[in-house]
Each structure stands twice: as structure tokens, then as C-alpha cells.
Amino acid sequence: MADLPGDADLLARFRAASASAEVVFWRAAGSPAETFRELAAFAEEHGIEWDRYGERGAVAQLESEVAALLGKPAAVMFPSGIMAQQATLRAWCDRSGSRRVALPDLSHLVHHEQDGPRRVLGLELEWLTTGRETATAASLAAVGGRLGAVMVELPLRDAGCLLPAWDDLVALSAAARERGVAFHADGARIWESVGHWGRTLAEAADLVDSMYVSLYKGLGATSGAVVVCPEDLAGELRSWRTRMGGTTFSMTAAAVGGLMGIRADLDRFDRYRTWAVALAGELRERGIRTFPEQPHIATFLAYAPGEVDEVNARVVAHVEEHGVVPCGLWSASEVPGWVVTELTCYEAAVERDPADVAEQIAAVVA
Template identity: 55%
Template sequence: MSDFMSRFRDLAAVADGTVLWHPIETPGATLRRLADLADELDVRWDSYGARGPVEVLEGRLAELFGRPAAFFPSGVMAQQSALRVWCDRAGTRRVAMPDLSHLLVHEMDGPRRLHGFEVEHLTSGPEVATAESLKGVVGTLGAVLVELPLRDAGCLLPTWEQLVQLSTAARDRRVPLHVDGARIWESQPHWNRPLAEIAALTDSMYVSFYKGLGGLAGAALVGAEDFLAEARVWRTRMGGTIFRSTPEALAALAGLRDLLPRMAECHAWAQALAAELPGLGITPNPTEPHTPTFLLHAAGDEDEVNERLLAVMERDRLQVGGPWWAAREPGRVTTEVVVSTPALAHEPAQVAKRLAEIALG
């Protein structure tokens, strides 16, 4: 796989563009674009996470979510800080979250080792959290975390009614509801509700700037000012108050300006692509994607499929999605599709045929 990834990155680096993923730019082109934005906004450097474009960014988030925001250099740090604040207030380190949560699957046991969190599974496997899920976790909790969308399950989302009921259940129980909203930008079209209305159901939310918004790095917490004040203390304790974050903040502002308004288009395009795939032998998961990111499953061998992917990339000079990996079911493979603005220039039916060529030969 390491040799494949090296070849994949080499071909992606010389591609003329991408079909599925964010626009391809050189570092120089990205930095020049951000320099132009800095001149346009007439901002000075930030200093240790304050002033400059960081302040502008936090203000823009407050407008979108209807509550204050605090910049963090990483989502891992932001979420651990949020949970630590809630648990310290409650006097318990017990937190409930899905067993597929990013904190449990991708952070090398950091939340438990650094903060001593005691995790209770809110859900198991590809299942969205509901009020009934919370009812099944008995005892005192410091916080409840839900991932919207549940990325490792194909970016599943609850219905709006389910989310409202979960929020009500948490408040009735007096347990803070924290949302892992790394992809909340992509989730919003599923409910067709303003971001502020979504945030109003939560006690705190983390948002990411480098996923749907195509930024360089960085994240933010959204919540009440007293909560953010405590979270900023943990940001400092964890080494997150770095000297300069101007490029990251500018890239986030560019994503909010240029990509956020097109999320609904990307969502509709993703659903159109998914509708074309079953007839070609590929199964989308979910069948009707909840967000512009979802999974594909097909019969095949991982190595053979990835060789065909490289061949198509070399022939067409396009990055057509990402690598495929062996599924849990023998003889099948899986990949993740990420629909961003480059896809909108292509016909979903033609992209579906390309994916079938890669997956099935």
C-alpha cells in the first residue's frame, strides 16, 4: 500500500485537476490567493490567536452560528478542551459518544490518556445517536458527544426530528450536548435549516476549516462566552496558543466566502451521482447521501482496483477520487467519495462510468 500511495500522490501532484475532492492548487498559488485576501481585508497579523484575521474569522462564525466562537489550531485539541470543560463542571469524567467517534478511532487513545475520560458508547456501529440512545446510558455524565455526520459510517445524519429530540433529552437530563461538527457545513443542506438553528440545539460545537471549506488547518469551538473562556485556558495549557495563525484564518475565511454558499449544489450533485451507481454495480452508502461525502462499495480486489485507479489518473490527468480499500466483507472494496466544487463541472453519469471502470474494470 505504501508504494501505491507514493504513486498516487505523484500522479495527483501532476494532474490538471480533480473530479472528486477539493480544487488542486500548488502551495504558491494558494499562498498568493491568501495574500490577495489579506490585502482585500486590510488585516494585520494575528498574535497568539487574537486580533487580525483570527478576530475577523471568529466574528464571521458568530454571525453564522448566533453565538461566540474561539479559534483553535486543531480539532483534536478543540474537542478535548470542550469535553474537559464540561466534565470539570460536572465533577465526572464519564462521557457518552458513538463507538465510531473520531475521538475513539483516530486519536491514539489521546482523550483517555490526556484527560482521563471514561467513555460510554452512545451507539455501536453505523447508527445515528437518538434520544433513545441517550436513555440507554445510565448514570451521571459529564457530556454527550455526537458526530454530525458520523463520518466512518458513510457520513450518516439523524433526521431533524431525531436531533431535536436528542437535544431535548440531554437538556431534560441536564447533560451538555457537544457536537463534533467537523463537517457541519456539508450537513446543513440535509436539514435545510440555518446554522444558527442547528447550533441552538447544542451546548457546544466544534467546526473544522480544512474539510468542506478546503482550508489549510484549524478549527473553532462555538458556544457560550463563559464556556469559551474556560476552553481557551485549556487551549493554552495544551500548547494551542501559537504565535501566528494568520494563513489558517485567511484560508478559513476564503472557504466561508467561496465554498460554503455552494454546499447545497455539492449535496445535490452527490445525490445525482449516487443515483447512477447501482445500475453500474456500485453500492452507495447511504443510498441517498446525507452529505457530499459518502462511501461506495463494490465487488473487487483492493490491489487490482487501485491499479486501475492509477491507470485512469495517468490517462486522464485527473484525480478521480481516492484509494480503495478492502471491505470487511471478503471480495469487496470500499472508497470514500468527497464532492466539492470541481465535481460540478462534470456530469454525474459520466463520473459514475469512470468510477465503474475503476472499481469493476
């Protein structure tokens, strides 16, 4: 994704107007008090108990449920996905004796973690793919030398939530195992992705040695992440979590949010994806391009001709006048004279007619 627009006044006006407006995309942010009441009601209904330093209670229950869903022997909760993935890759690398990790150059680890994998954990990053390309067995074969791990992002978020073909993923898994390289997946949005392949969560997780899943992306928790993995690696991950300052006194609130999301959202993602595909079709009819052309999950990129400040001024004016946020702010795209935004279609979106939503978006970018 391109950087956020730089006009501070527009950004401030957008945030102020959006605070009391109807939101079409992502999720409407409830107040802290509302969120805490929902967590408390769920905890009381289900007899949730406190964890202590990541053991017992809500955390143990969440780890057990996530491991079962993904068909893995063990799971470890972390306070953040950044910590979860860096710890996992370091653990695999320590086993292999090599700090080299092959991953996409658009990976979250490369663009959104302030060089943490290299500066904090000493990992050496090699490009498995570059740009909007999904990995294949040939991609791995092109990375020579000894590797500590190979990683894919499912989906590749900064490429418009792009997913590889299932057969390519199967072949990549086989190639990693034949080469004796640990295969890890950034599955932050795996909950939303398996419907694209017509596969189960366990079938997807079976192709990798470990997978990180997010508790707030898709599932709507306040924070948190879980890594599913072999039992012996789980022990190493708990040690790394402590070393990295992640074994906090309690992670119960985030764990309860994850448990709520598992019960509430897992059956909804196919509906969201179907609606996103319909919206993308409506947008293309109005001269707005989408990538992927047919979204793989309920999140995708939209491109339109225009200049950033002019388009965003119309978006802000629309929110202020109508009390509806038709889309987020737009950024300059890689193509001069075009702007781009990311659209995530959840419950607030699918309650609307995709043609009406496309018309609103077209009106603010026209």
C-alpha cells in the same frame, strides 16, 4: 472507513501520477505558493491584521463571524479540531464533576486521535451508539449514571457521513437538557449538513451547548478549528488552549483561510450535495453500491465487488494513462470480496456529468 491499502508501490505510483493529473473528487491541491498568494490577496483586499497569541486581528474577526453564523455568544479558534474537541469536553466534564462522555463508537475521537481523550485528558468514554447508528433520546437514556457530556458527530463521517433525522436530534437535545448533561457536537462538516435538514446553521447550533467546526473541511482553509459556545465557557477554552500548547504566536494564516471559505463556499454546498445524490444514483445503476443510498451531504461511501490490489492497480493505470484521477484508492470493506472508497463531491466534480464520472469509476473497478 477501512484502512488505506497496504501496497506501498501502488500508493507511491498513485501519488506521483496524481500530482499532475486532473482531480475529480475533493479539491485539487494548489501549490504552497499559489495558496499563499490567494491568502495575501484576500488579506490585502480586506485589510486583515495580525493576531497575537489568538487575540485581535484575523482570529478575532473569524471568531466573531463564526459565532454570528451559528448564533452562539462566543467562539474560540484552535489550531486543530482534535485539540478543540478534547478541550471542550474536558471543560464540560470539569463543570459536572464527571469525566464520563457518551459518544458514538465511530467517533473521530475514538478512531483517529491515538487515545488522546483518555490518555491526555483522562476522559472516560461510553458508547452512545455503535456502528452505523445515529443517536436518539433513547440512546442517551440507555447510558446510565452520571455523565460529564454527551457528544454527537454531525455527520458521522466513518459511517458514510450519516446524519440523524432532524426530529431525532431535537429529541436528543431535549433529553440532554432535561438530564442536565452538556450537549456537544462535532460539527466539522456542519457547513455541508444543514441543507439535508433544510435548516440554518444557527438552528442546528441552537440544539447543542457547544459545537466544533472545521476551517479546512468544507471551507478549504489550510488548517484550524473554531468552537462556538457560551461566553463563560470560552474563557475556560482559552485556558485549555494555552495548557495544550495551542495558543501559538499567530494563527492569522489559518484564520484568513477560514474567512475566505465562509465567503466563497457556504452557498455552494447544496449544489455539491445535489450532484452527489445524482452521482450515487448513476453508480448504483452500474452495480456500485453507495452508503447512505442517497447521500446526506456531498461525501459518501461507494462499495464495489473486487480485490483491493487488483482494483487499485486499475485506478493507478487509469491515472497514468489518462491524466485524470477518477476516484481515490480503494480499501478492503467489512464484506469479504468487496472494496470501499470515500467520494467527496466539490467544485471539480460538479463541473462534470455525473453519468460520465460514474462510467469512469465503473471502468476501473469492473
